[in-house]
Amino acid sequence: AQSVAQPEDQVNVAEGNPLTVKCTYSVSGNPYLFWYVQYPNRGLQFLLKYITGDNLVKGSYGFEAEFNKSQTSFHLKKPSALVSDSALYFCAVRDYGQNFVFGPGTRLSVLP
């Protein structure tokens, strides 16, 4: 069975500092990994995905994520956080032919 863990409910970071939102996963086959962001009372917006190839994936709004197969992780990163990055972030995994499984979400607060 697929599962996704986001070990931190909340991440606080000062504006301009680098940020990391952690995600680990468990799948039986090759993982397809995704990050989404959700602003209040809004649906999810796609940030980036890893399917195959380069382990470092670059996405929207300056975000990137690094796929680490040995650690089964797919942490989301950004070199310099903005206050507008404050939102709820979801990691998701899909095993081939299966549906998405979402992590519990991590609330990111960027402090001015």
Next chain:
Amino acid sequence: GAVVSQHPSRVICKSGTSVKIECRSLDFQATTMFWYRQFPKQSLMLMATSNEGSKATYEQGVEKDKFLINHASLTLSTLTVTSAHPEDSSFYICSARDSPSSYNEQFFGPGTRLTVL
């Protein structure tokens, strides 16, 4: 990018009434649409998957007679919450995929907040 709309964005209804939520893919044909439910400060929980022209597949624990899903065309799916009760109050989000490929991301609607009084 692909756009998914939902209507209404917010609905308040009395207990016992039925509420219909529409999900539309605006610039692509959605082979598959998904309905999720999100409680406050929680993740999305998949309720059902619907393919155009066929019956929806419900996740375990989701009452198919209470949450009626119709996927009548490649651009429209509807979720009807029948005989709504206060415990049905939640944020309902639909998503759509334009291909059965697992490589593709899903495109999410903006969500519908249902409040049952």
